[in-house]
Amino acid sequence: MIEFKDVKKIYPDGTEALKDFSLTVNDGELVTLIGPSGCGKTTTMKMINRLIEPTAGLIYINDKNIKDYNIHELRWNIGYVLQEIALFPHMTIEENIAVVPEMKKWKRKKIYDRSLELLDMVGLDPSTFKGRMPSELSGGEQQRIGVIRALAADPDIILMDEPFSALDPISREQLQSDIRDLQRKIKKTIVFVTHDMDEAMALGDKVCLMREGRIVQVDPPQELILNPRTEFVKDFIGERKSPWQTAIDVIADQTGDRVITEQQAKTVMRGFYIVTAQNGDYVGAIDDGAKKTLQTLENDLVLYKATEILQQSTQNIFPVLKGKKLVGILTYKNIVDFLKSHTRIDNGVLQE
Numbered sequence: 001m002i003e004f005k006d007v008k009k010i011y012p013d014g015t016e017a018l019k020d021f022s023l024t025v026n027d028g029e030l031v032t033l034i035g036p037s038g039c040g041k042t043t044t045m046k047m048i049n050r051l052i053e054p055t056a057g058l059i060y061i062n063d064k065n066i067k068d069y070n071i072h073e074l075r076w077n078i079g080y081v082l083q084e085i086a087l088f089p090h091m092t093i094e095e096n097i098a099v100v101p102e103m104k105k106w107k108r109k110k111i112y113d114r115s116l117e118l119l120d121m122v123g124l125d126p127s128t129f130k131g132r133m134p135s136e137l138s139g140g141e142q143q144r145i146g147v148i149r150a151l152a153a154d155p156d157i158i159l160m161d162e163p164f165s166a167l168d169p170i171s172r173e174q175l176q177s178d179i180r181d182l183q184r185k186i187k188k189t190i191v192f193v194t195h196d197m198d199e200a201m202a203l204g205d206k207v208c209l210m211r212e213g214r215i216v217q218v219d220p221p222q223e224l225i226l227n228p229r230t231e232f233v234k235d236f237i238g239e240r241k242s243p244w245q246t247a248i249d250v251i252a253d254q255t256g257d258r259v260i261t262e263q264q265a266k267t268v269m270r271g272f273y274i275v276t277a278q279n280g281d282y283v284g285a286i287d288d289g290a291k292k293t294l295q296t297l298e299n300d301l302v303l304y305k306a307t308e309i310l311q312q313s314t315q316n317i318f319p320v321l322k323g324k325k326l327v328g329i330l331t332y333k334n335i336v337d338f339l340k341s342h343t344r345i346d347n348g349v350l351q352e
Contacts, residue, residue, distance in 0.1 A: 004057065018054070020057075023044075045159050093133075097114075121148065157189045225250050251334050259326065272285065298320075310330075
């Protein structure tokens with residue numbers, strides 16, 4: 001979908017913002033750009049819609065050089081969500097959402113239906129919110145409108161530049177959850193710039209960690225945690241990430257000792273097992289040969305959220321799924337072992 005090939009950016013004052021930058025963002029993927037201030041992450045994002053032009057190298061969208069697109073066509077197919085929401089204060093929420101579809105000359109009925117659909121999608125009752133003015137909304141509600149306004153004309157690509165950094169922690173966490181849920185439904189290609197490591201890990205299908213204009217490592221969040229390629233990656237994650245924010249697929253038991261296939265389950269009469277299809281899809285569980293229904297957990301659920309679920313359940317073993325695939329099994333023992341490995345004792349005092 002989006003491809004950077006050996007891109008460089010040198011500003012007139014001699015600052016090298018990007019150095020031999022190569023990155024692929026696949027169709028339907030959410031990639032977070034993270035790194036110290038001045039590492040080039042916002043420059044990278046702004047190159048996608050040609051707000052900043054590269055000094056050298058090439059950028060492609062759908063295998064076509066972005067310079068070969070009509071600039072208006074290119075930008076109309078990209079949605080934007082910024083830290084400064086910039087809703088039009090004199091327009092209602094419905095009118096704010098309709099701005100780009102109206103510019104693209106959509107029919108009024110289609111725009112109206114799209115506005116209601118999007119409001120409903122982010123949990124804002126259309127009958128309550130469509131006629132309100134931006135000043136009547138909380139910061140979190142305004143940012144939700146900013147997100148769906150970017151989606152209104154159904155663009156293929158969404159650029160998000162630190163969109164939640166000005167919000168309070170509770171609103172921010174809720175919006176992160178909303179974005180994860182929304183992305184599962186709509187599967188847009190999203191480039192998300194953030195300075196918050198927990199946010200980058202929570203949202204990204206891939207995390208691109210940058211330093212001084214270069215990519216240090218780009219991998220799924222769990223790969224960065226388990227296999228940091230450099231001391232910089234290890235330190236950057238370690239300094240900023242609480243073990244309680246770790247996704248549970250890092251913690252879950254992946255040995256498969258308790259996992260059998262449907263075919264094997266036909267002959268097993270003793271013991272408790274998780275059952276999968278031949279392709280690895282989760283099927284269910286058996287206990288002494290009898291079928292058992294289990295609550296499952298999503299692989300990107302963070303540990304403290306998973307612990308809340310475990311505390312409220314009488315279930316001892318939780319299958320961890322990515323989509324339909326079984327990726328591991330979570331128990332209290334896995335959690336204790338993980339927390340123990342991420343805790344040290346200094347002078348008799350526990351340190352995280």
